[in-house]
Amino acid sequence: MADFDRYTRLTAELEPPYAVVDLAAFRRNADDLVRRAAGTPIRVASKSVRSRALIKAALDRPGFHGVMSYSLPEAIWLAQDGVDDILMGYPTVHRAALRELAADAELASRITLMIDDFEQLAYIKSVTGGGERIRVCLDVDASLRILGQHLGVRRSPLRTPEQALELARRVVADDAFELVGVMFYEAQIAGLPDTSPAVRLVKKLSARELSDRRGLIVDALKQVAPLRLVNSGGTGSLEISSADPSVTEVTAGSGLYGPTLFDKYDVFQPEHAVVYALGVVRRPTSRIATLFGGGYVASGPAKKSRLPSPSWPLGLSLLGTEGAGEVQTPVVGENARGLRIGDRVWMRYAKAGEMLERFDVLHAIDGNELTELVTYRGEGKNFG
Numbered sequence: 001m002a003d004f005d006r007y008t009r010l011t012a013e014l015e016p017p018y019a020v021v022d023l024a025a026f027r028r029n030a031d032d033l034v035r036r037a038a039g040t041p042i043r044v045a046s047k048s049v050r051s052r053a054l055i056k057a058a059l060d061r062p063g064f065h066g067v068m069s070y071s072l073p074e075a076i077w078l079a080q081d082g083v084d085d086i087l088m089g090y091p092t093v094h095r096a097a098l099r100e101l102a103a104d105a106e107l108a109s110r111i112t113l114m115i116d117d118f119e120q121l122a123y124i125k126s127v128t129g130g131g132e133r134i135r136v137c138l139d140v141d142a143s144l145r146i147l148g149q150h151l152g153v154r155r156s157p158l159r160t161p162e163q164a165l166e167l168a169r170r171v172v173a174d175d176a177f178e179l180v181g182v183m184f185y186e187a188q189i190a191g192l193p194d195t196s197p198a199v200r201l202v203k204k205l206s207a208r209e210l211s212d213r214r215g216l217i218v219d220a221l222k223q224v225a226p227l228r229l230v231n232s233g234g235t236g237s238l239e240i241s242s243a244d245p246s247v248t249e250v251t252a253g254s255g256l257y258g259p260t261l262f263d264k265y266d267v268f269q270p271e272h273a274v275v276y277a278l279g280v281v282r283r284p285t286s287r288i289a290t291l292f293g294g295g296y297v298a299s300g301p302a303k304k305s306r307l308p309s310p311s312w313p314l315g316l317s318l319l320g321t322e323g324a325g326e327v328q329t330p331v332v333g334e335n336a337r338g339l340r341i342g343d344r345v346w347m348r349y350a351k352a353g354e355m356l357e358r359f360d361v362l363h364a365i366d367g368n369e370l371t372e373l374v375t376y377r378g379e380g381k382n383f384g
Contacts (some may be wrong), residue, residue, distance in 0.1 A: 002272040004312035004346050005017035014277040016344060017293045019299060019359040021373065023366040025273035026054065026256055027061070033255050034063030034237060036268060041065040041249045042240035043083050043231065046074065048253025050353035051362060052081065053373040058256060059083070060242065068231075068251045072097035072113075072124045073384035086136060087181070087231065088114040095127045102131030102290045110182055112137050116156035118170050125176055126331075136171055137229070140164055140217055142184040142210055160192060160218040161213075172224050181229035182221055183242075184214055185251075186237055195346040200266070207240045218246040236265060254352035259348050261298075272348055274362070275311065277356070280328065280343045287332055288319070289339040296358055298350035305350060312340070312346040 007020055033042055044058045047070040055078070058064050061257035066085035069075035072092040079086055091114050092098065112135040113302040124134065139156040158164050164182065171179040187205060193317050211331065218230055228249045232242030235255035241247050258270035282290035298306040308324050313335040320332055331345060339345070349358060356362065360378035362370045376383065 002275060002311070002346070006368075007277075007299075007365060008344055008345065010212070010279065010365055010368065011344075012275075016277045017300060017358075019274065019276040020056070020360050021257075021274045021362045021364050023057075023364050025258070025271040026057070028272045029258055029273055030058055030064070031059050032268065032270065033252050036055075036122055036238040037250055037252075038239070040238075041066045041248065041251050043251045044170040044256075045089070045234070045251050045253025046078065047089070047354070048235075050356040050376045051373050052376075052379070054080070054256070054362075055083075061255075065073070066249070068253075069111075071163075072111075073102065074381070076100055076107055076135050077109050081382060084110050086111045087183070087229070088112060088171060089183075089185075090114055091116065091120050091121060098124055098127045098266070102128035102134060105132050106133035107278070108134060111135070114139050114183065115171075116140075116158050118167060121170065121174065121177060123315045125174075128176075130176065133176060133178050135178050135184055137231070138164055138167060138171075138179070138221070139185075140214075142186040142214075142232070143206075146205065147340070151198075151284045153185070159213075160263045164217050164218045165224065168221050168224050179221075179225040179227075181227050181231060182218065183231040183356065184210065184378065185234065186210055186232065197305050207237075208236040211244050212231045214244060225264075235262065239267060257352040257353045259298075259350055259355075260348050263268070272311065274352070274355070275346050275348055276359070277344045277346055280288040280339050280341055281328070281343060282330075283316065283339075283341065284330065287334065287336050288330050289316075289336045289343075291329040291331060291345055293325075293327060295324040295326045296347075296355055297324060299354060300351075306348050308347045310345055310346065311348045316345065356374065 004244040028361050043066045045068045049055050068087050072094045075086045108111035115136050116139040139277045141156045141159040171177045174249045194250045232247045234250040238250050241250045255270045256274045257274040278291035278294045279291045312332045314335040315335040316331040319330045321345045364373045
């Protein structure tokens with residue numbers, strides 16, 4: 001449990017809403033991710049962090065190496081700041097950034113683009129018109145297909161060894177590109193809480209199917225290129241991915257912050273390292289306190305799991321008829337009776353880094369010291 005009494009004392013002079021990162025909890029979460037990865041290097045997912053200072057703090061710890069970026073302009077920005085190994089997690093069609101990448105040998109040596117379709121290669125060439133050789137990685141569908149159902153996210157059209165090999169050969173045959181790796185993201189394992197025996201069974205079946213298929217695909221690709229990386233996993237599947245001998249690295253980011261979506265996993269539970277405070281501005285009834293702002297709803301399917309959660313004082317919950325609002329967020333519960341105008345209520349976000357699109361700084365607590373860490377937003381960076 002986060003030390004909310006200490007947070008409240010140290011931030012008493014701040015005006016809510018504001019966000020806090022507990023650096024000791026952040027470091028413990030980082031160490032736990034390394035333990036779970038069991039010797040497999042961890043690539044930091046930047047979209048789940050969105051603070052250069054905290055990305056660097058993770059990379060400085062043993063067991064972490066490289067960044068998975070979500071935007072090519074972001075990747076270029078990080079590379080120019082000294083990050084030397086950046087893997088794009090998604091394809092890009094950002095023309096200005098592609099031209100900048102192709103025109104700079106140093107950037108081209110630090111950044112690897114993600115592709116899953118020959119049309120993406122053609123698009124890149126049409127935009128850049130040549131230049132530096134561009135490194136690419138294949139994104140292969142890691143979902144589970146069973147009984148006519150697709151379980152997992154809709155990402156890549158590549159699924160079989162034959163499909164991956166066909167695209168790999170197109171890459172290798174083109175001197176404008178270099179094939180350096182392959183990625184598998186098993187969202188139905190990494191992003192699915194262990195809420196029932198059925199979920200646990202699906203995750204077990206998926207891990208088995210993917211391990212077999214991933215091995216066949218990696219073996220096939222090694223026929224045409226000496227792969228430098230085989231990336232897999234997320235915070236919720238580090239043990240499973242790192243146990244596969246074909247995997248050379250795993251990715252994690254959300255586990256550094258400990259958002260609410262990770263509260264119901266069997267094998268791990270990160271500490272609540274990042275939280276935010278809202279101020280009480282109204283008392284509609286003795287059991288309801290209304291907070292200013294706070295309607296920070298996470299991306300994904302529109303359901304309760306994407307809403308923020310009142311975490312301190314204990315025993316508070318959102319009103320089902322209002323949820324988390326743009327300007328006001330009512331909370332209800334017995335402990336709301338003790339709240340007064342001007343008090344703080346501490347909230348946790350459902351996901352991780354995207355919360356920081358709401359804040360220019362993270363107020364960093366380290367013991368009894370309070371400092372400020374600038375977020376992407378605070379640096380004036382909007383990468384979409």
